[in-house]
Amino acid sequence: LTCGLQKVTLPFVDRGTPVEHDLVRAIMTVTQQKRKRVGVLQTDAKLYGGFNMQTMSSSGNWPIIDELQRAYEVVQVDPASPITEKYDVLLAVQPSSLSPDQMNNFIAAVRNGQPTAIFEDPFPVFAGNVPGTSAPKRPPGNPMMMMGQQPQPKGDIRPLWTLLGINFTGDDIIWQDYNPFPKLARLPDEFVFIDAACGSKEPFNEQNAISSKLQHLLFPFPGAVSSLNASGLEYTPLVRTGEKTGIVHFRDMLEFSPFGSGGLNPDRRKIPQGVSYVLAAQIRGKVAVTPPPATDDKAKSEPPKTEMATINAVVVADIDMLHQEFFRLREQGEIPEAGIRFDFDNVTFVLNVLDSLTGDDRFIEIRKRRPQHRTLERIEQVTEGARKAAAAERKQQEDEFDKVVDDEQKNLDKRIKDLEEQMKKEGMNTLELAQRVQIALKEGQQRIEASKESLKRERDQKINQVETNLAVEIRKVQDRYKMAAVILPPIFPALVAVLVFLMRRVREYEGVSKSRRRS
Secondary structure (H helix, E strand, C coil): CEECCEECCCCCCCCCCCHHHHHHHHHHHHHCCCCCEEEEECCCCCCCCEEECCCCEEECCCHHHHHHCCCCEEEEECCCCCCCCCCCEEEEECHHHCCHHHHHHHHHHHHCCCCEEEECCCCCCCCCCCCCCCCCCCCCCCHHHCCCCCCCCCCCCHHHHHHHCEEECCCEEEEECCCCCHHHCCCCCCEEEECCCCCCCCCECCCCCCCCCCCCEEEECCCCEEECCCCCCEEEEEEECCCCEEEEEHHHCEEEECCEEEEECCCCCCEECCCCCEEEEEEEEEEEECCCCCCCHHHHHCCCCCEEEEEEEEEECCCHHHCHHHHHHHHHCCCHHHCCCCCCCHHHHHHHHHHHHHCCCCCHHHHCCCCCCCCCHHHHHHHHHHHHHHHHHHHHHHHHHHHHHHHHHHHHHHHHHHHHHHHHHCCCCHHHHHHHHHHHHHHHHHHHHHHHHHHHHHHHHHHHHHHHHHHHHHHHHHHHHHHHHHHHHHHHHHHHHHHHHHHHHHHHHCCCCCCCCCC
């Protein structure tokens, strides 16, 4: 598409992206005289990629940068100096990683009325080497060469929350007891799915253009936002969880070893809360801003005038929703052979946030459009029982596997305890006792691992059998309806044809004498 000197090329349109969205955006891009500007704040979330000294590898831009560059002029913003230039929107991903001076400059920009999209995460999982809200900064450079080096100080982000009139759960991660994908039953509860069935009365704010008409969002290991009662700013929740929820303290999330933090702690303590959490909110209103001190003598003699600035910010309690995997899922669309349809609106939600803050609502409604897939409802109804039975059988196999593993672990713990008591009665010294216990523990662990492998194979085999039986049952129902679709439709036209033929024959004989009729 060309207009004057402007040119936009669409080499292809991803099947998961509405065609009209890319076409309309391309037309608008080439016809407008000047693009709006998006400032990307430089934080430890390296949206622009580069070389990572800790992993000794290079990375490309996050997909959100490439997406924004199609419609906006995107520039990097260095918070080391005061942010005096105005942008149509400022994108700040994990601003808690800023240094104290950088934090002060960033908060000053928000206070002065800079529209800002803030993505803050207490526990980033997919974002690479980005510290959580309450975690210390990682030391720069190769960690093997920086042993013992103190991490750089982080700025205090609490004044930002006070300015916006909100609380942020920087030390707590939200979980929700809801998973719409039975085949992915082992996903942790901290994968918070938001849709119409998650248990929330209003999962998406239908009165706000950013969140209306959304259908499905995924927040991996998010935090939460709440309003301060004393704030005079307008607080608008955009996304809410259900009430089967709770929190996990940040300190309980990871296993720790002498060599640093390990993987996800399987025994992390989940504290039920039973409340609906807000995962994203918009804050708007006016705040008083004191101008910088005057330089000339006449102005110095006058009392400083307090000005009013308009704050417009959206706070999202997760940065993992910007991960490239959500962009990849959006591009590929539905994959029937996978058996699972991931139709997350994460990319749509993020782009809606930025468009709304810039005041450009042209693409929001068209971006929310989805292909309408008409399913064979009768077949769905007939096979619903088989699907439920398969899901129940699948869950039973998972529960039996977990129970057997737990029983084996309990038996091992009991054997170790009995061995320790027996050896104490026999008066063995501490060293010999520890050696025998260690041997018994090693043998027991080997038996448990062997048993787990055997049980896992048996469990997977049974689950595969359940899936196969379900597929066979569905195929039988489909074949019956296909056969009926081939046989039944011609019957009525054939009957009508016979009836019409007989009626025409009868009418041909009307008024004809019997002597002229053929015998």
